[in-house]
Amino acid sequence: MISDRHELFRSMIDEALVAGTSVSPQPLLNEHLQSCAPCREYLDASTRVISSLGGFSFEVDPSLQAKVFDALALRAQQPEPAQFSPNRLVMICILAAALTVAGSFFDLKFGSLLASVLDLHYAQLRQGLLTFWIIPSLCLLLLFPLLPLLSRRKERIL
Amino acid sequence: MFDDDVTTVAFTERDARQIARNLRRKNVAFLQTLVEQYQYRLIRYLIYLLGRREGVDDLVQETWLRVLERGSSYDGHSRFEPWLFRIARNLALDDLRKRRFVSLDSTPGNEWDAAALSPASRAPSPFLLAARSEDAQRLASSMQTLDPAHREALVLRFQEELSLQEISIVVDAPVSTVASRIYRALATLRTQLEEPNHDL
Numbered sequence: 001m002i003s004d005r006h007e008l009f010r011s012m013i014d015e016a017l018v019a020g021t022s023v024s025p026q027p028l029l030n031e032h033l034q035s036c037a038p039c040r041e042y043l044d045a046s047t048r049v050i051s052s053l054g055g056f057s058f059e060v061d062p063s064l065q066a067k068v069f070d071a072l073a074l075r076a077q078q079p080e081p082a083q084f085s086p087n088r089l090v091m092i093c094i095l096a097a098a099l100t101v102a103g104s105f106f107d108l109k110f111g112s113l114l115a116s117v118l119d120l121h122y123a124q125l126r127q128g129l130l131t132f133w134i135i136p137s138l139c140l141l142l143l144f145p146l147l148p149l150l151s152r153r154k155e156r157i158l
Numbered sequence: 159m160f161d162d163d164v165t166t167v168a169f170t171e172r173d174a175r176q177i178a179r180n181l182r183r184k185n186v187a188f189l190q191t192l193v194e195q196y197q198y199r200l201i202r203y204l205i206y207l208l209g210r211r212e213g214v215d216d217l218v219q220e221t222w223l224r225v226l227e228r229g230s231s232y233d234g235h236s237r238f239e240p241w242l243f244r245i246a247r248n249l250a251l252d253d254l255r256k257r258r259f260v261s262l263d264s265t266p267g268n269e270w271d272a273a274a275l276s277p278a279s280r281a282p283s284p285f286l287l288a289a290r291s292e293d294a295q296r297l298a299s300s301m302q303t304l305d306p307a308h309r310e311a312l313v314l315r316f317q318e319e320l321s322l323q324e325i326s327i328v329v330d331a332p333v334s335t336v337a338s339r340i341y342r343a344l345a346t347l348r349t350q351l352e353e354p355n356h357d358l
Binding site for chain 1: 184194197201202205287317
């Protein structure tokens with residue numbers, strides 16, 4: 001029971017240290033610390049650990065900063081990879097929609113005429129139009145707007 | 159005191175906005191001032207994270223290049239430091255994966271175990287070399303063997319002075335997990351410091 005009580009106060013000490021707040025505004029803990037040497041030692045040891053972290057000083061290669069500056073300058077001069085600007089995105093989507101509509105219109109209005117000129121079955125011509133015109137432009141229309149979203153998601157993840 | 163706090167917060171927010179604006183413009187001159195300002199902190203964070211000095215300079219350079227490339231994703235609504243450390247952390251993790259020390263079935267919780275398995279960890283401990291005070295010397299060996307995730311939480315909280323929420327964003331773990339890592343790290347180091355006949 002007594003041990004539980006100390007554990008409780010020690011967890012309060014831990015919480016205060018991790019939160020970066022002082023233990024003094026907590027009257028109950030403060031009162032306990034005044035009468036309990038082991039818990040006071042616990043607080044002192046924890047505070048000592050935290051302050052001793054400042055006793056580590058790592059050496060830095062003096063040439064590193066210059067290397068980083070050079071690398072940044074070099075990278076900044078390189079052309080940027082293609083970006084998905086909103087205007088370009090809209091233009092490509094309009095083009096893809098126009099191609100899809102034009103392909104469908106061509107199929108409906110001139111499909112049978114062209115099939116007879118080329119001496120093909122209408123079904124064969126339609127299959128060709130679908131495979132090489134309508135479906136690719138439809139895919140472009142549907143999938144292209146997703147590319148910037150994927151790119152942004154990758155950036156967020158870094 | 160309250161007024162001072164408000165001024166500090168406002169200044170920090172203005173700083174963050176300025177950083178975000180300049181990163182969006184890919185302002186290299188401004189980025190160089192950030193490099194000067196954060197270089198040492200970045201090195202220290204990566205050493206705490208990896209437990210080694212070898213390869214850290216390369217990661218630092220990669221981090222700044224990534225900041226230049228992906229600067230537009232920093233919105234300036236939060237502090238710059240967590241965003242910077244998160245980039246460095248992800249690059250360090252990628253580096254570990256490339257070195258093939260992370261097993262395929264590794265979970266996020268033990269991803270940094272690889273750092274301890276690295277051959278570089280047989281090199282002199284960076285903590286031993288960096289210890290400048292008597293207490294730091296006493297803790298150096300424990301720092302090396304401490305769980306990397308615990309060590310990371312420790313440096314982010316007490317050296318970088320990030321809040322628990324900010325650390326949870328950097329390490330992609332709940333606040334309670336971050337707090338628990340710090341408690342455990344403190345407990346381990348406290349024991350080491352309290353040992354009366356510890357050989358320096």
